[in-house]
Amino acid sequence: xxxxxxxxxxxxxxxxxxxxxxxxxxxxxxxxxxxxxxxxxxxxxxxxxxxxxxxxxxxxxxxxxxxxxxxxxxxxxxxxxxxxxxxxxxxxxxxxxxxxxxxxxxxxxxx
Amino acid sequence: xxxxxxxxxxxxxxxxxxxxxxxxxxxxxxxxxxxxxxxxxxxxxxxxxxxxxxxxxxxxxxxxxxxxxxxxxxxxxxxxxxxxxxxxxxxxxxxxxxxxxxxxxxxxxxxxxxx
Numbered sequence: 001x002x003x004x005x006x007x008x009x010x011x012x013x014x015x016x017x018x019x020x021x022x023x024x025x026x027x028x029x030x031x032x033x034x035x036x037x038x039x040x041x042x043x044x045x046x047x048x049x050x051x052x053x054x055x056x057x058x059x060x061x062x063x064x065x066x067x068x069x070x071x072x073x074x075x076x077x078x079x080x081x082x083x084x085x086x087x088x089x090x091x092x093x094x095x096x097x098x099x100x101x102x103x104x105x106x107x108x109x110x111x
Numbered sequence: 112x113x114x115x116x117x118x119x120x121x122x123x124x125x126x127x128x129x130x131x132x133x134x135x136x137x138x139x140x141x142x143x144x145x146x147x148x149x150x151x152x153x154x155x156x157x158x159x160x161x162x163x164x165x166x167x168x169x170x171x172x173x174x175x176x177x178x179x180x181x182x183x184x185x186x187x188x189x190x191x192x193x194x195x196x197x198x199x200x201x202x203x204x205x206x207x208x209x210x211x212x213x214x215x216x217x218x219x220x221x222x223x224x225x226x
Contacts, residue, residue: 043217046214097167099156101156
């Protein structure tokens, strides 16, 4: 089983739609969780951290479910510029710490 | 302020050769991370260096190695190149000393092609 798993998509949704995707992780001792965004042929950039109580940043909402070991990202009122690959990232503790990236979910917003 | 810089941007090698990839972190950052991103796959954790020491290593064979210099720049070396080593190699830096800092700043990567 992969340490961090995401549905690779692609997700194709119309502009203005709401889209959500999940990410599951295998290590229950994981400390912290994040969403990164990667545009085509570019480097990943931090989108937002994910807190236990859930958190929102504009149109983006992230949630964490420790019992079921998944995190989610919700994008409301999607824009064309939201088209990208969204990477789930988990801080694992197995001896030393390491940041593990999911394979990413590709999202395309259509006009 | 300069971001994370990687060189070269593209590297073409043949099977069996050795490749050296370089990374300069953001000024003031002591941690450097290396990731491999093969086409269609996610980022695979390779190595984490902080203050000159290797802090953690991913599930890669020993022919993947690296080091961090006193100025915190880093090298990734791949020996005995294989075709499946072809990938984008991303370097990232962060600022928290001796602790894993999730806020990573990535360089643009080195595209390694093994023929």
